[in-house]
Amino acid sequence: MKKTFAVLAAVVALSATAAFADTASGTLTVTATVDSSINLTIESAGGTTSGTGTAAATSALGSISKYGSAPTGFTLARGASNWTLSSTVGVQVDKANLTSTDYTLTAQLGSAPASGVTWKLNGSTLSDSAATTLTSTGTYGSTGSYSWDIVVADSAAAAAIDNSVSFTATSN
């Protein structure tokens, strides 16, 4: 008799649950588009820098002269009719969602250099009218180091030589 009661109680409990539980379902379809992109950052530069690790860094050299001291991070070489401040600029390009294996990096001055002053990167003279290619096989994800020279003629006027260098990376 005990066994009969147990079976009956179980049947009653099951039918009670089935009567109250109710289920609904739905589907939410999600779409999105992944766009490829690259990101350029200035990782290092001579002078007193700020903004490294971003795409807009600043380097202050302070007062410079042929017979003075070299600014922080620079060396000074005196020639017969000019003098050269030398350092390096570190540029890193990262990629995302892109199958490209390397990139081309160019640089261009933001404005015409002061008379008697020459800006060089990787040995090439920069201008404000056309971009100069620094590399056409840049490696993503690692910092490329480029030599940076500022050549000042002895005949150049004593004045500010402020300028900006725009780097452009293009995936190959």
Add this chain to the structure above:
Amino acid sequence: MRSFLILSLVLNAALAGPVLAGGRRPAAAASATRVNPIAIVFTSVEGNGSDAYTDAGSISQARAVHGHGRNARAFTTKLFGIRLERAGAPQGTARLLVSLESSDDRCTIRIDGVVITTTPRVIDAQMTIGKTTQHTLEIEVPADMPEGAINAALRWEATTD
């Protein structure tokens, strides 16, 4: 033996009331549990009723990036609403679960911060029927995932308590 039969009949009447004694209960109560099922309704997305669609737009490391280099990840989020409806008697609570019906394995989809997989996950253990709740859809894309379209389907299920 006689006492067992009486006890059995009492249990039947008490526990299985809605099933076996429906004729003696108010018509509205019987209708709510037996006739009108609950339904999932999505809001703030495209489509109608329980089959909806949403486009999270473009995802790019350039716009929303976490991490750096190969570890970088892009995110996009979108808000939407869910309401459980039941005609006639919008009351009670239900358990809301979601699972991944199909997706691109290379990206991660989260609802309210919970990673969604093919195993159903509880999003709301006691969702009030008739009330719209807001949820956040998040898509995480790793830097090494090729560009292109993402297409995923989330299966939602609500079970009344």
